[in-house]
Amino acid sequence: MMIQNSQELKEHEEMRSLVAELLYQLADDDFLIAYRGSEWLGLAPHIEEDVAFSSINQDTMGHAVMYYQLLEEIGEGKVDDLAHGRPSHYRKNAVLLELPNGPGHYRKEPEFDWAFTVVRHYFYTQAKKVKVDSLKDSSYKPLANVAVKINMELYYHLMHWKTWFHQLLSSNDEARRRMMAAIEKVCADFGGVLSLGPNGEQMAQHGLIEGEEMLMRRWTHEMESVFESLNLSFPESFGMKHGDGRKGEHTDHLVEATATLSEVYRIDPAAAW
Amino acid sequence: MVIWEKVRTDIEAALSTVKDPEISSVSIVDLGMVEDVQEENGEVAVKLLPTFMGCPALDIIQKNVEEALLQVDGVDEVKVSFIHHPPWTSERITEKGRQGLKEFGIAPPPKKLEQTGEWKVDCPYCGSPYTTMENIFGPTACRSILYCSSCKNPFEAMKPVSTML
Numbered sequence: 480m481m482i483q484n485s486q487e488l489k490e491h492e493e494m495r496s497l498v499a500e501l502l503y504q505l506a507d508d509d510f511l512i513a514y515r516g517s518e519w520l521g522l523a524p525h526i527e528e529d530v531a532f533s534s535i536n537q538d539t540m541g542h543a544v545m546y547y548q549l550l551e552e553i554g555e556g557k558v559d560d561l562a563h564g565r566p567s568h569y570r571k572n573a574v575l576l577e578l579p580n581g582p583g584h585y586r587k588e589p590e591f592d593w594a595f596t597v598v599r600h601y602f603y604t605q606a607k608k609v610k611v612d613s614l615k616d617s618s619y620k621p622l623a624n625v626a627v628k629i630n631m632e633l634y635y636h637l638m639h640w641k642t643w644f645h646q647l648l649s650s651n652d653e654a655r656r657r658m659m660a661a662i663e664k665v666c667a668d669f670g671g672v673l674s675l676g677p678n679g680e681q682m683a684q685h686g687l688i689e690g691e692e693m694l695m696r697r698w699t700h701e702m703e704s705v706f707e708s709l710n711l712s713f714p715e716s717f718g719m720k721h722g723d724g725r726k727g728e729h730t731d732h733l734v735e736a737t738a739t740l741s742e743v744y745r746i747d748p749a750a751a752w
Numbered sequence: 753m754v755i756w757e758k759v760r761t762d763i764e765a766a767l768s769t770v771k772d773p774e775i776s777s778v779s780i781v782d783l784g785m786v787e788d789v790q791e792e793n794g795e796v797a798v799k800l801l802p803t804f805m806g807c808p809a810l811d812i813i814q815k816n817v818e819e820a821l822l823q824v825d826g827v828d829e830v831k832v833s834f835i836h837h838p839p840w841t842s843e844r845i846t847e848k849g850r851q852g853l854k855e856f857g858i859a860p861p862p863k864k865l866e867q868t869g870e871w872k873v874d875c876p877y878c879g880s881p882y883t884t885m886e887n888i889f890g891p892t893a894c895r896s897i898l899y900c901s902s903c904k905n906p907f908e909a910m911k912p913v914s915t916m917l
Contacts, residue, residue, distance in 0.1 A: 530897075531889035538893055541806025545836070624837040627915060631839065632804060634917035635888055 483620045485552040497557055497682050498619050500571070503726060504676060505610070506546035507572035510562060511541035511733070512603055515576065516596075518585040524593055528634035531639060538632045545625050550626070552621070564748065567729045570737075573671035574724040575599065577733040594654075594661035597647060601640035602702075604666055604674050608637055609697045610688065618686035641705070648709045662714065670717040673698060676725030686699050759826035760791060766820040767798075773812045774892055778852035778898065780813060784844025787835065794828040796821055801840035803913075804893035809836065842913045858895065859909035873909045875900035883907075 482488050516536040523529040547558040555561060576599075581592035611633060614626035625630050647654045673695050675682055683690035699713075706713045722728035767786060768779045780786060780800070788799040798817055802810050814832045821830045842861035845853070850860035854876045862871040874881050882904035887897040888911070895908045 527887045530891070531887055534889035534893055537806035537907075538804060539806070541804065541893075545805055621836075624839070628805065628839045631841070631913045631915065631917050632893075635911070639888070657800050 481618050481620065484738065485549075485621065487618065488553055493681075494685055495553060496505060496521040497678060498622070498686060498687055499553060500676060500678055501682055501687055502546050502550050502553075502555075502622070503571040504573075506543050506550065506561070507570050507724075508518060508603075508607075508672070509539050509543035509546065511572045511736065513537075513543060514736055515578075515580055516600070518580055518589075519591065519596065520585075521666060522585065522589055535636050535639065538636065538702055542629050542632075545629070549621055549625065559744060560748070563737070563744035566732050567737065568727040570724070570727065570729060570733060571676065572672070572724050572733075573668070573707075573727060574719065574733075575668035575671055576603065576723045577724070577736055578668070578721065579732050587728045588593040592657075592661065595644045595648065597640060598658065598661040598665045601686040602669055603646045603672060604633065604637050604640050605701055606694075606698055608633055609694050611702070612697075613694065616686075617688060623688070644705070645709065648711070659711075662711075666716070667718050667720040670719045671722075671724050673683070673717070674710060674719075674725050676722070753916055756791075756826070759794075759824065762824045763789060763791060763796060763821060763827065766824050767817065770813065770816045770820050773809045773816070773855050775853065775858065777856045778849050779821045780817070782846045782849030782852060784846065784849070785813075785840065787838070791827075794826055795831070796827055796829070797833070799833055799835050801838070801844075802834050802836075803840050839915060840913070841915060842910060845910070853910060857907060859898070859907060861910040861912040865912055865914065871912055873898060875905065876904060876907055876909075877905050878903040 480494075482491070482494065488498060510694075513536045516532060516539065519529075519532055521529065523532050543562070544558065547561045550556070550561055551558050578599075580596055581590050583589040583591070608630075611626045611630050615623055615630065617623040617626065644658075647658050673691060675688065675691050675694075679691050682688055688694075703713055721730050755817065767789070768781045770780050772778050772783060773779065783803065785800050785803065786798065787801050789798075790797045798821070799820050800813070800817070814834075817832050818830045842894050843863070845860060853860045857876055859873045859876040862873055865871055872881065873883055875883055880900055882901040883898050884901065885896065886899050886906065890897045890908050894911055894913075896911050897906065898905050
């Protein structure tokens with residue numbers, strides 16, 4: 480069944496709640512990774528990267544806004560409230576995306592880990608690409624339209640992270656060692672990224688997005704050749720070491736991140752910006 | 753008596769005075785952002801296509817469209833909305849828009865992409881095809897930074913954005 484707009488969706492409550500759940504996952508994922516990325520501003524390895532990474536974060540935050548707008552259209556509340564006002568246990572992002580960039584704080588003694596950032600962003604962006612490709616055929620037309628739009632910007636993001644991944648793993652011994660440690664750390668929580676949560680099967684049955692297994696297969700297909708070309712063995716498993724974000728399980732890092740991010744919003748939630 | 757045909761012409765003229773806030777030589781019409789304009793009894797509804805989603809200029813553009821149209825005799829109310837379908841692509845930029853970008857020192861996006869996804873851009877200053885990409889990402893979401901090997905100028909280019917990517 481193809482649903483053309485939000486009015487039509489509101490007549491099918493089961494479908495409406497599935498669309499909402501999927502949108503929360505997509506929106507919160509982009510919102511958190513864009514925030515973690517923006518903490519690198521002024522700290523990236525060189526000035527070209529600072530320019531590029533800022534642009535990517537800005538795009539990604541724009542994607543989160545689009546998803547939050549779709550949620551507003553189906554009666555979930557106002558965009559700003561959805562982004563800033565929801566407590567942690569209502570958030571549906573994968574836990575991997577809320578983990579800090581490394582020890583320290585962006586304003587004080589940041590000892591951020593660039594290898595972890597490259598691996599997390601590359602793995603995430605490829606997963607996002609797989610999902611967005613699938614969403615282009617979503618049975619909820621407004622979501623399919625947004626996917627077409629996001630896909631065009633995603634092309635450049637993916638190319639960017641793939642380049643870093645290749646270059647650092649083909650560099651000297653220290654770079655390779657640090658990248659391999661980062662891969663291990665990311666894999667321990669990457670299971671959460673490709674998860675569609677407790678109702679993933681119903682989402683697939685309703686044609687909102689393909690099932691987890693298919694998404695995983697497509698992601699693996701893209702990544703295997705990259706791993707092979709770099710003489711790396713493909714990871715055996717992907718876990719959810721720090722919790723299952725799709726079920727609202729999160730770390731204290733998320734509480735801190737959203738508190739920082741929503742500082743201005745909370746001064747006056749009714750203000751128009 | 754209000755002559756509605758004149759109002760419509762004035763609306764079109766007013767829209768082409770709304771420039772990209774970051775590129776003063778190009779209007780939103782030339783960028784291909786205006787998808788639909790409906791006018792009925794002084795109420796105007798404008799549908800715009802956003803270029804890049806995270807672009808902070810979108811709010812400013814919306815405000816400027818409202819202000820420009822409210823100046824038009826016969827227009828009492830303006831509603832501006834951003835829609836995602838059809839998606840904006842860089843092919844929507846008009847010939848006049850491409851000229852305007854060049855005047856500003858920004859190379860227009862390539863009209864055609866190679867099969868490999870590579871793109872070639874001529875220098876907006878000297879027209880030389882001998883250019884190199886310095887950074888796909890530039891000062892704004894829609895621009896890249898390049899360098900001209902002929903006239904030795906760094907310059908910016910509008911990123912090609914296509915559903916083919």
